[in-house]
Amino acid sequence: MLLLAFDTATPAVTAAVHDGTAVLAETYQVDARRHGELLLPAIGRVLAEAGVAKQELTAIAVGVGPGPYTGLRVGLVTAAALGHALGLPVHGVCTLDAIAHQARAEGLTGPFTAATDARRKEVYWADYDADGRRTAGPSVDRPGDLAQRQVSVGAGALLYPEAFPGAHGPEHLSAGALADFAATELAAGRELLENRPLYLRRPDAQVPAGYKAVLPA
């Protein structure tokens, strides 16, 4: 297996190549406003570093969020287009699952919560049990509306210490963890998600300026 994985659901633009056993190469840049510019060069770089030609790839795994929409869509449409052009299957992974996988790989045990910044004073979050299985979420909420979480990871947790006391890293996701999560799940015969965004919120139905009433009522 030669898996290309990437994620744009957090401020990090990150890509990795995984051979079914280990991560061969990984890149990670934090720049929440430049997902569109950075992603494809990052993909090219990580393949070159891994010594893998794009024609040798066997699958793509992409983080499908939840995450801020504009950046999120960069990853999803890139995955869809690459899958189409290269004839590869595209697997979706909940970005919070990948962060949880990364936290466990970095040594965190016990039940915990993974939370990312949903902006507008909200967090995207999910709960995981001691075996790493998701037990609640993904959801989007105001931190103050959640019961206090004692153990938590992710930038969303770090931002709101009252709801998430003692929160720690990883702050954002590294694609190596996403690749490893996907490879593990696929090897275990479990299905991953479709390549569809987890928006969790309905679109803001607001038409931009220019449609105001002309005469006072």
Next chain:
Amino acid sequence: MADEPLVLGIETSCDETGVGIVRGTTLLADAVASSVNDHARFGGVVPEIASRAHLEAMVPTIQRALDTAGIKASDLDGISVTAGPGLAGALLVGVSAAKAYAWALDKPLYGVNHLASHICVDQLEHGRLPEPTMALLVSGGHSSLLLTADITTDVRPLGATIDDAAGEAFDKVARVLGLGFPGGPVVDRRAREGDRKAIHFPRGLTGPKDPEFDFSFSGLKTAVARWVEAKRRAGEEVPVADVAASFQEAVTDVLTRKAVKACQQHGVDHLMIGGGVAANSRLRAMAEQRCERAGIRLRVPRPGLCTDNGAMVAALGAEMVWRNRAPSALDLSADSSLPLTEVSVPGHQHGDVHGEAYRALGS
């Protein structure tokens, strides 16, 4: 490079996911997925709804275009995409997709200007543009007069709207008349039953001291709204067809008058009209009359090519390849306010940028 380059173009600047395939100046496919119905009840395009729809429609629309053209993606000589101007989030979906296809297929990528594409699309209908050509671009987002010396490098703005775009005025008036969204087609339809001389609405910026080639439709829009509201307040029935016809007359009068004048002043004997409002039947008829009288050759693409579509982006991409213009780099970004003097977004300054980009990517 191929004599008749085969180029796929992607357009996502507003609410249409357009994918066109062009060979030289021949249109092979023009696939469109529109989210216009999802916006209708909001009375305008909702950016987030448009962006979501682009993501869903992208790959199926590409596949449909390839099937219609009867080609394989590997046959292409290049991929072009609207880099701007437009809705930022919507543009980004198309730009990201184009980059992924270009990279995966090892094809050069051309990030091009939406407005220049509106002009270039006429090549698919009437062959290569004469140089220079005067272009009048009118749509929901733009109203501009452009002197086009070379459609791939040299597009000079002579004037533009200082407030609303012409298409916006149509939407607004349709709303005032309770005709729904989008306003262009429905106002055109209702105007056919009306008397265009019934009401004399103001012609903006046509005074002797006004800027010659700029437009203003905000005052006209307000005048229509006041007129209609006054009728309603007086308890009288609003003559919808007459209002539509008289409003439309005012818009097309100003547009064609200024376009012909621009041609005459700059010694240009070809006028092309593009953009969604170019589908308007009265604008086409009036432009024909006035151009004929002035000895100007008029070029207006068929209505289906005037509205936003992928074919126009492919047409400009094919012209870029044909003229051996520099491709864009793979870190191309969407630019929601791309100036119209920037026909394309080239790669980094010196040398064989594209080759360098690919070598850097190890492909």
